[in-house]
Amino acid sequence: MVASIIRTIFAQPDKKHVHAQFDEVVRMLGRSHPKVAGMLDSARDDLLAFAPLPYAHWRQIWSTSPLERGNKEIKRSSDVVGTFPNPTALLRLAGHVLIEQHDEWDGADRRY
Secondary structure, eight states: OHHHHHHHHHTOSSHHHHHHHHHHHHHHHHHHOHHHHHHHHHTHHHHTTTTTSOHHHHHHHHOOHHHHHHHHHHHHHHHHHOOOSSHHHHHHHHHHHHHHHHHHHHHSSSOO
16 A cells, blocks of 8 residues: 555656655655655655656656666576575675676667
8 A cells, every 4th residue: 555655656747746746645654654754755855866857768767677687687697606605706796797787788779
């Protein structure tokens, strides 16, 4: 229920309505879930950072596809290795995968 209420913030057509809906959601959740309302209010600037940008860009900003792809690649690589002798070895592998992905994106025609 709480997640669906929060999602209404992002379903607004423009910056003015996004900010108004955010205030309404914080007010509504303040009664039933005060801790959630406090967390939302303290993260306001970060959560609404997309609003000043053109509406056409909002969908791309919200997309987690690049993040999911990176996590999937790290999981695949770590499954191949199996076990790691220490946390540093896992960090090295994950870092290498992310560096490789960055290089691919940097040289690609399409920008994320």
